[in-house]
Amino acid sequence: MSVPALISYFRGYLTITVTGRFCERFINVCAGRKILLWDIKKISPYSVRCKISVSAFKKLASIAYHTGVAVHINIKHGFPFFLRKYKKRKIALFGALIFLIAVIAANQFVWDIEVRGNYKIPEEKIITALNESGLKIGMPISRIDQQELKKDALLKIPELAWLWVEKKGSKVIVDVREKIEVPEMFSPSDYCNIVASKDAIIENMTVKNGVPVVEKGETVLAGTVLVTGKIPVPAKMLDRYVRADAEILARVWYDRREVFSKISTTRHETGNTKNHYTLHFLGKDIPLFHKNKSPYKEFDVTEKRYTLFGLGFTKKSYEEITLQEEFLSDGSVADFGAAQIMQKLEEEVAPNSTLKSSEVSYTVLNDSTIEVCVKAEYLENIAIAQKEEVPEGLN
Amino acid sequence: MKRRKTAKHNIPKKIAKTLDIPEDILFDIPRITMMSNRELRIENYKSILEYESDKISLSAKEMMIELHGADLDITIITDEEICITGYIVSIEFSKLRS
Numbered sequence: 300m301s302v303p304a305l306i307s308y309f310r311g312y313l314t315i316t317v318t319g320r321f322c323e324r325f326i327n328v329c330a331g332r333k334i335l336l337w338d339i340k341k342i343s344p345y346s347v348r349c350k351i352s353v354s355a356f357k358k359l360a361s362i363a364y365h366t367g368v369a370v371h372i373n374i375k376h377g378f379p380f381f382l383r384k385y386k387k388r389k390i391a392l393f394g395a396l397i398f399l400i401a402v403i404a405a406n407q408f409v410w411d412i413e414v415r416g417n418y419k420i421p422e423e424k425i426i427t428a429l430n431e432s433g434l435k436i437g438m439p440i441s442r443i444d445q446q447e448l449k450k451d452a453l454l455k456i457p458e459l460a461w462l463w464v465e466k467k468g469s470k471v472i473v474d475v476r477e478k479i480e481v482p483e484m485f486s487p488s489d490y491c492n493i494v495a496s497k498d499a500i501i502e503n504m505t506v507k508n509g510v511p512v513v514e515k516g517e518t519v520l521a522g523t524v525l526v527t528g529k530i531p532v533p534a535k536m537l538d539r540y541v542r543a544d545a546e547i548l549a550r551v552w553y554d555r556r557e558v559f560s561k562i563s564t565t566r567h568e569t570g571n572t573k574n575h576y577t578l579h580f581l582g583k584d585i586p587l588f589h590k591n592k593s594p595y596k597e598f599d600v601t602e603k604r605y606t607l608f609g610l611g612f613t614k615k616s617y618e619e620i621t622l623q624e625e626f627l628s629d630g631s632v633a634d635f636g637a638a639q640i641m642q643k644l645e646e647e648v649a650p651n652s653t654l655k656s657s658e659v660s661y662t663v664l665n666d667s668t669i670e671v672c673v674k675a676e677y678l679e680n681i682a683i684a685q686k687e688e689v690p691e692g693l694n
Numbered sequence: 695m696k697r698r699k700t701a702k703h704n705i706p707k708k709i710a711k712t713l714d715i716p717e718d719i720l721f722d723i724p725r726i727t728m729m730s731n732r733e734l735r736i737e738n739y740k741s742i743l744e745y746e747s748d749k750i751s752l753s754a755k756e757m758m759i760e761l762h763g764a765d766l767d768i769t770i771i772t773d774e775e776i777c778i779t780g781y782i783v784s785i786e787f788s789k790l791r792s
Contacts, residue, residue, distance in 0.1 A: 327741040330773045339768035341747040349768075 311353040311377030318346040319368025328362050353379065409438050410469040411606055417475050420458055425475060428455040429464075440466055470606075489686055490540035493526035495519045496649070496683045499549035509543030519549070525682065540689050547682040550655065553644055553675045559636040561629070561667050564622045571595070571619040579611030595619040629669060633661040636671030644675060652679030724754040731782045734761065737775050742768075750778060753790055760786040 317325055322345070329336055339349040351359070356372075363370045385391060412434065414422045432451035434443060445464045452462050461476040493509065500518050504511060509526040513519055528543035573594045578585040593600070599618045604611060627635075637659040657675040664670055710720050718725045718738060727735040736752060736759065743751040743758070745768070750761045766780035 323742045323745050326745070326768070326771060330741075330771050330776075333773060335770075335772065336768075337770050339745075339771065341745060341766075344746070347745070 307352060308376065309378045311375070311379040312350055313353060313356055313372050314348065314350050314374040314376065315356070315359075316342070316346055316348050316371045316373055317363075317368050318371070319366065320345060321366050322347045322368060325362060325366040325368045328366055329359075332358070332362070334358060334362075348373070353377070406469050407439055407441070408469060409434070409436055409440055409443070409471050410610075412436060412471045412473060414473045414475065417477060419477055420456065420475070425452070425456065425459075425462075425473060428452050429473065431455065434464065434471065440469065440471075443471070487542055489542050490689045491528050491542040491544075491684045492524050492687055493543045493545045493547070493682045494685045495521055495523045495525055495547070495549070496681045497521050497549075497551050497679075499551045499679075499681050501525075501547060501549045502678060503548040505546040507544040507546075508541055509545065511545070519681075528687070540687075543684070545682050546680055548678055549681045551648070551677050551679055551681065553647075553677065554672070555640045555644065555675075556670055556672045557636060557640055558664065558668050558670050559632050559639075561627050561632050561669060563625050563627055565625065566597075566599075566620045567623060568599075569619045569621055573617045575615040575617070577613040577615065579606075579613065593617055597622055626667075629661065629663060632669050633659060633671050636661070636669070637673055640671065640673045641675070644673070648677050649679045649681070652677045722755045724757075724759070726759075726785075728782075731763075732779060734778045734782055734785075735775065736778075739774075739776050742771075742776075747780075752776065756790060758788045758790045760788065762786070 319325065322341075326336060326339065326347070326349075334351070334355045336349045336351055339347055342348050359370055412426055412429070414425050417425060429448060429452055432448050432455070434448055443464060443466060445466075448464045449462050453459055458478055459475055460478040463474045465472040465474060498518075498520050501513060501515055504513075504515060504525075506526055509528045510530055511526050513523070513525050519525065525547055526543045526545045528541045530539045530541060532539050575589040575591075576587040577591075578587060584591075594617055597620050599620055601616045601618075603614045603616075605614075606612070641657070655676040655678055657673060659671065659673050661669050661671045706720065707717070710717055717723055722738045724739055725737040727737075736754070738754060739759070740753045740755070743753055745751075747766055748762065748764055750766055750768075752759045752761075761778065761782055762784045763780050763782040766778055766782070768776060769779050770777045
């Protein structure tokens with residue numbers, strides 16, 4: 300609808316029929332008196348249909364009389380006529396009014412709380428903390444004190460760095476930022492030993508600070524002190540305590556065994572789908588024409604949720620699938636298993652380690668399972684700093 | 695005598711020509727705009743003389759404009775401008791008898 304059409308709709312306009320021998324004269328006089336006519340159409344030799352605004356129509360009587368034509372109203376268009384039609388229907392008007400009031404009233408309350416920006420802290424924890432601080436579903440929006448909530452919630456959940464409660468219509472959005480964990484800090488003056496993180500044979504040692512306790516080629520167990528931060532000072536007859544620092548490259552052996560199944564199941568869609576709709580209202584779930592049970596034995600499910608004024612609506616789509624079992628050869632399962640074990644190992648070893656050698660073997664346990672065994676040798680840095688307490692009365 | 699009259703009449707026209715002013719602004723000469731053969735707009739018309747769905751006659755300054763066609767509707771009419779839509783077949787100009 301164009302803007303002039305919209306304006307004429309709100310002001311109201313009429314479709315009229317002008318009948319008479321001098322329709323042209325009638326149109327000319329209207330044009331001369333600045334009465335706007337539009338969509339003029341000749342419908343028969345002696346009659347013309349046209350449109351005219353309601354206010355201009357009142358001036359037509361004298362023109363029609365003087366030009367000798369008869370004017371009839373055919374259709375009344377526009378909002379004023381629509382309103383007039385409903386003026387008599389008091390109950391409908393009353394209903395519309397009540398609806399309006401209900402919508403406005405519903406907007407004054409909190410219907411939904413949404414938490415954004417949390418990764419580690421569960422949403423329920425934040426919401427319960429806010430509930431205790433006074434933010435509840437169903438409370439008036441105007442009574443939310445954002446500053447107070449922020450202070451309260453940040454005190455209750457120490458893992459949070461920042462929190463802000465934002466009002467958005469009838470919805471409350473809680474925006475949070477989590478604290479990043481501060482790594483354990485050693486100050487350079489602390490007394491520290493270097494210990495072995497794993498059982499290993501020492502290949503190479505680079506000591507930057509402290510006194511080495513072990514030697515090259517020595518076999519060490521996890522937790523053995525490799526480099527001590529206690530430096531004896533013979534001249535003064537006492538010890539100096541420093542922070543030991545070293546890079547110790549050692550050969551570490553890993554032996555990993557895992558059982559893998561020879562059966563691989565693949566999922567195929569059958570193409571059958573079924574949608575379940577659920578209504579959520581004030582914390583209650585109302586299933587619509589279903590019993591909250593999957594219609595299929597094996598299925599994939601996708602869920603979509605919409606909310607409006609605390610009225611939630613969930614669409615659950617079930618897709619039926621069939622499982623197909625397949626036997627794999629021993630070799631391929633062993634390869635797959637070895638790759639998986641190696642992947643886990645890579646995460647376990649210290650960064651910048653090098654793989655020296657690896658060996659894969661497998662034993663068939665029964666018809667459907669295989670045990671894969673991986674032996675791997677890594678050259679890795681096994682040094683870890685361990686903080687020690689300086690003995691009393693010394694230093 | 696006759697020569698004088700035409701010369702006198704031509705003076706404003708000449709001024710308009712030298713000053714490069716469009717003539718339809720100075721004198722009530724009809725300005726006709728057409729969009730293909732579907733829409734026709736005439737500014738500075740005087741009145742409708744005849745209106746049928748296949749023929750419209752208009753009077754303008756010193757001339758009569760006659761449109762022939764089919765389904766001719768007047769979409770808008772004001773005291774200065776008239777807009778006609780439909781299938782226009784021909785436009786005829788003739789000297790207005792007065």
